[in-house]
Amino acid sequence: MCATCGCGEDATPRVYALDVPGAQAHGHSHEDGHGHTHDGHTHDGHEHTHDDHSHEHTPSDPHGDGHSHAPELISMEQNLLAKNDLLAERNRGWLAGRKVRALNMMSSPGAGKTTLLVRTLTELGDRLRAGVIEGDQETSLDADRIRAAGRPAVQINTGAGCHLDADMLRRGLDALDPPMDSTVFIENVGNLVCPALFDLGEAAKVVVVSVTEGDDKPQKYPHMFIAADLVIINKSDLLPYVDFDVDECLHRIRHLNAHAQFLVLSATTGDGLAAWFDWLDGRTSPTETRTGSLTGSLEESLTDAH
Amino acid sequence: MHELSIVQSLIDAVLDRTGGRAVTGVNLRIGPLSGVLPDALRFCFDVASAGTTLAGARLRIDEPQGRGLCRTCGNDFALTDMFLLCPCGSADVEVVTGRELKLVSVEVA
Numbered sequence: 001m002c003a004t005c006g007c008g009e010d011a012t013p014r015v016y017a018l019d020v021p022g023a024q025a026h027g028h029s030h031e032d033g034h035g036h037t038h039d040g041h042t043h044d045g046h047e048h049t050h051d052d053h054s055h056e057h058t059p060s061d062p063h064g065d066g067h068s069h070a071p072e073l074i075s076m077e078q079n080l081l082a083k084n085d086l087l088a089e090r091n092r093g094w095l096a097g098r099k100v101r102a103l104n105m106m107s108s109p110g111a112g113k114t115t116l117l118v119r120t121l122t123e124l125g126d127r128l129r130a131g132v133i134e135g136d137q138e139t140s141l142d143a144d145r146i147r148a149a150g151r152p153a154v155q156i157n158t159g160a161g162c163h164l165d166a167d168m169l170r171r172g173l174d175a176l177d178p179p180m181d182s183t184v185f186i187e188n189v190g191n192l193v194c195p196a197l198f199d200l201g202e203a204a205k206v207v208v209v210s211v212t213e214g215d216d217k218p219q220k221y222p223h224m225f226i227a228a229d230l231v232i233i234n235k236s237d238l239l240p241y242v243d244f245d246v247d248e249c250l251h252r253i254r255h256l257n258a259h260a261q262f263l264v265l266s267a268t269t270g271d272g273l274a275a276w277f278d279w280l281d282g283r284t285s286p287t288e289t290r291t292g293s294l295t296g297s298l299e300e301s302l303t304d305a306h
Numbered sequence: 307m308h309e310l311s312i313v314q315s316l317i318d319a320v321l322d323r324t325g326g327r328a329v330t331g332v333n334l335r336i337g338p339l340s341g342v343l344p345d346a347l348r349f350c351f352d353v354a355s356a357g358t359t360l361a362g363a364r365l366r367i368d369e370p371q372g373r374g375l376c377r378t379c380g381n382d383f384a385l386t387d388m389f390l391l392c393p394c395g396s397a398d399v400e401v402v403t404g405r406e407l408k409l410v411s412v413e414v415a
Contacts, residue, residue, distance in 0.1 A: 083318060255391065
């Protein structure tokens with residue numbers, strides 16, 4: 001609970017738009033008087049999961065006559081993630097309406113997502129109109145780095161949460177308000193487990209793994225690599241110093257995922273970034289990833305790595 | 307702990323359907339390839355259902371075995387992990403069962 005006002009905000013995701021100073025210090029930036037109402041977007045009657053009302057609906061008897069019911073089995077037959085999936089589809093429609101391409105960037109903490117994004121935004125400059133939605137448990141450090149590169153960024157602090165979900169992304173999109181025909185990078189919470197399960201409505205999932213993490217990551221975190229459309233092996237400049245077999249890693253991923261594309265690069269030195277920029281230039285929909293020349297990019301990556 | 311988010315979503319879905327009626331049982335089907343641990347789900351359910359009409363409800367989780375069908379040799383075999391490899395060596399395997407993550411039914415008093 002918030003020690004200042006007791007609003008319980010700490011447990012709920014918080015979205016900080018650009019130009020909110022001191023966001024990381026529990027900014028209390030709800031302009032709407034703690035109502036947590038989100039006025040953006042166009043979905044009327046959007047189902048918010050406000051953690052603060054704790055779901056004690058206690059609605060009146062559905063029949064209104066007050067008598068008790070006989071025990072009953074109610075068939076549900078629905079996906080446990082149905083609600084998130086529905087919100088993700090709404091996001092997808094909203095993004096399509098604006099012709100905005102959203103890319104869900106996922107990795108373990110420290111794999112270099114932010115470094116890659118900062119370098120990408122800096123090098124591509126006006127060639128890529130893009131904004132970033134940053135997900136972290138706490139602080140606006142990452143959003144600050146993106147803003148320092150001159151691009152709009154929204155920070156979502158998930159508090160106790162270990163992943164972004166479709167509702168958080170929608171709120172992030174409201175705050176970012178991306179222009180038509182632009183790209184939104186969603187930097188998910190650093191975590192190779194939970195984000196894999198939550199569809200956000202993105203066009204593609206990009207998984208970054210760094211060579212210092214070990215080439216057995218795909219086996220240890222299979223769900224993440226199964227979900228990936230593109231896998232980037234980052235920090236290739238450190239390959240001479242670590243025991244990481246790029247071929248082995250790629251083959252392990254291929255065993256899990258027949259569709260993913262691969263790139264090997266170093267966001268620090270810039271090696272291999274051209275292929276990443278080509279990928280960004282060349283694709284607009286997830287179907288294109290799946291039908292793209294997979295073997296070509298694999299061989300290219302393997303060649304680049306040696 | 308994505309299981310906590312999933313349980314919250316489960317509880318919301320059940321409350322939407324049952325109104326104020328006391329829920330005595332919740333039946334789920336969770337496959338071994340779904341990415342969700344039944345034990346973690348049970349733990350989260352007890353915590354998250356407290357104070358709702360689902361408090362104390364019996365959580366029954368059906369855990370079907372994972373089955374794969376090899377598109378190369380037609381073999382139907384058990385899948386125990388996410389590495390979809392037929393004993394014949396082919397990786398062209400269709401997951402028949404194992405990815406279920408389903409709220410099947412609820413029992414109300």
